[in-house]
Amino acid sequence: MDVSYLSLEGKVALITGGCRGIGKAIAMAFTDAGADVAISCRNQPHLDAVAEEIGSTGQKVLPVAAHNRKTEELDNLYNKVIEQYGKVDILVNNAAANPAMGPLVDMEEKVYDLIMLTNLKSYTYLSQLVGKQMVAQGGGTMVNIASVGGISPDKGLGMYCISKAGIIMLTKSLAAEMGEHNIRVNCIAPGVVKTKFSEALWSNEALMKDEMEQMALKRIAEPEEVARVALFFASAATPYITGQVLVMDGGSSL
Ligand SMILES: NC(=O)c1ccc[n+]([C@@H]2O[C@H](COP(=O)([O-])OP(=O)(O)OC[C@H]3O[C@@H](n4cnc5c(N)ncnc54)[C@H](OP(=O)(O)O)[C@@H]3O)[C@@H](O)[C@H]2O)c1
Structure with missing residues (x-):
């Protein structure tokens, strides 16, 4: 059996939040698979350091700082990618944040705007920019990073969960609209992954003990495990899969 379908040779991928976690x-997995990539986050020096690290693979890496809540910076990111590579085969919407916790009824309007703009509008806006390009070039794939919080509520994280549920519906709606243009859109819903984002949880022994009890696999995920699923969706391994949400939570939701 030919297993070269995981190769991304000749492909260009844009990955947001590419400076850590x-x-x-995902950027490292994609360059290992042969893709040239563009990575973004808010911090140019962090991006430059990752570009240097990944650059040793021989693949091209374009590091462009862009704030998720500033559409002009997302425009600039997209324009720079087109300027350098002339196309985008793969978009990974990944950069998101959870800046506030607490009951939904107490959530202030400005916090609602902050979370929705950062997590949902940015994914939607970039999908529109890149989606038009993918239509013009005859196809592409998009992978959105959501969360199990977009499927089941997580007390205290209500607003974040609403934004992630929105990303799941963005995935399905885009997939339904864009399939006829040879564009597939899928979504990954991780449980706890060991990154800076979830450090308050995994560095707290008591909290982790409770969390582990729910997990069939009795451990949290490593970022590389999410990257493998992203490669699966982005590559020719999944040519007939679109609009799907893959839950990877170590069996917590069983
Ligand atoms: N870790 C988990 O347990 C977990 C579970 C489920 C889902 N997720 C999802 O996985 C994705 C990646 O998270 P992670 O765990 O890798 O977190 P992370 O280590 O905190 O990385 C987040 C990335 O997004 C960037 N970012 C954050 N806010 C941004 C903004 N306003 N504009 C542009 N870039 C921004 C960060 O860079 P800068 O801060 O330098 O901009 C960083 O590169 C997120 O969508 C998150 O919701 C994570």
Whole structure:
């Protein structure tokens, strides 16, 4: 059996949040698979350091700082990618944040705007920019990083969960609209992954003990494990899969 379908040779991928955690792991997996990549986050020096690290693979890496809540910076990111590579075969919407916790009824309007703009509008806006390009070039794939919080509520994280549920519906809606243009859109819903994002949880022994009890696999995920699933969706391994949400939570939701 030919297993070269995981190769991304000749492909260009844009990965947001590529300076650490899951986004960096995805950028590394994609360049290992032969893709040239563009990575973004808010911090140019962090991006430059990752570009240097990944650059040793021989693949091209374009590091462009862009704030998720500033559409002009997302425009600039997209324009720079087109300027350098002339196309985008793969978009990974990954950069997101959870800046506030607490009951939904107490959530202030400005916090609602902050989370929705950062997590949902940015994914939607970039999908529109890149989606038009993919239509023009005859196809592409998109992978959105959501969360199990977008499927089941997590007390105290209500607003974050709403934004992640929105990303799941963005995935399905885009997939339904864009399939006829040879564009597939899928979504990954991780449970706890060992990154800076979830450090308050995994560095707290008591909290982790409770969390582990729910997990069939009795451990949290490594970012590289999410990257493998992203490669699966982005590559020719999944040509007939679109609009799907793959839950990877170590069996917590069983
Ligand atoms: N870790 C988990 O347990 C877990 C579980 C489920 C889902 N997820 C999802 O996985 C994705 C990646 O998270 P992670 O765990 O890898 O977190 P992380 O280590 O905190 O990385 C987040 C990345 O997004 C960037 N970012 C954050 N806010 C941004 C903004 N406003 N504009 C542009 N870039 C921004 C960060 O860089 P800068 O801060 O330098 O901009 C960083 O590169 C997120 O969508 C998260 O919701 C994570």
